[in-house]
Amino acid sequence: MARKSVKLIVAGGFGTGKTTFVGSVSEISPLTTEENITEASVGVDDIRGIEGKRSTTVALDFGRITITDDIVLYLFGTPGQDRFWFMWDELSQGAIGAVVLVDTRRLDASFPAIDYFEQRQIPFVAAVNKFYGECPYDEDEIRNALKLRQDAPLMWCDARDRDSSAVTLIRLVEHAMAQLPVETWSTV
Template sequence: MDFNGSDTIPGPRTEDHLPHTAQAAVKIVIVGGFGVGKTTMVGSVSEIRPLTTEETMTQAGIGIDDNYGSDSKTATTVAMDFGRISLTEKLVLYLFGTPGQERFWFLWNGLFEGALGAVVLVDARRLEVSFDVMGRLEERGVPFVVAVNSFPDAPRYPLEELRTALDLAPEIPIVDCDVRRRASSKDVLMTLMRFLHSLALSGALT
């Protein structure tokens, strides 16, 4: 194995170490259908080198994997994506991105275990793939926020119209985002943490 001309596996970088000020760590899952931007979100916001388990999509996947019109997508997550972000000096989020292809959804239950909350990424061009995702979270009792990822060719709808189309409860936050931008992805996570805080104050978070 060769890393920049060396046969030695590189050790952790300084920035990979958990901040000494950290007092609380929270597990968050990033979920959504195929190609909605889960891997991109984890990669854009993570303060450590993200761990990805992507595999190249091949002819063998035809008839099994549906790319939902994402013809430019050549890889798919087969297990999970993993990253970390310090929202404050004391609060660290561990991010787990789920696989989008339905044949890998059996892995979701394990990834949901111990999660305090979730971000549901949505593509406005294909809202229908989001219903199963949200249903699984509701079955597991995992609170979530919805983030509508911006795609260049995606139509723009008012968030309240999307709330109605997705049949979201009034209290569930829904926001626009561009997961390619770190600041935008971080804003989504801040929205989730504020939502979880409000649930905790009301006694609804168990």
């Protein structure tokens, strides 16, 4: 039997935890394209609420999870800043779904990612990254603020925790499989 590859995207705004998420769950040392934030980004990158952030993804993050001998998940983390969004179309090509990480300190940073996947009809789950184990809002408040459709899964995760990230990916795959036509399952 041929090995099947499943491509998943980890997206979200600048500083939502995408690199951390991919790194926490990947079975290999993830490929990252992190660079130090420099003075050149002043006035370009919005760091309100994440003033302590020292590095950022400038291309992509990549990780892998082997599910069985014949099924492998490939994770592609997108860069979060507006100036790198031109890469999203290439990274999303062939993906069955996406995790959109949400930081409740900066909800507006999640709007473009949610819009991106809704417009392209790519299944996604919105995952509130519980920085420091906290989230001051309930599900209805977050759903309303993000204008999430009722059929879009919303969940809580901790991008630093392997199990939490894995549960998020499981929910994404379940959601994507429910959205995909049955005849495409064997090619995923």
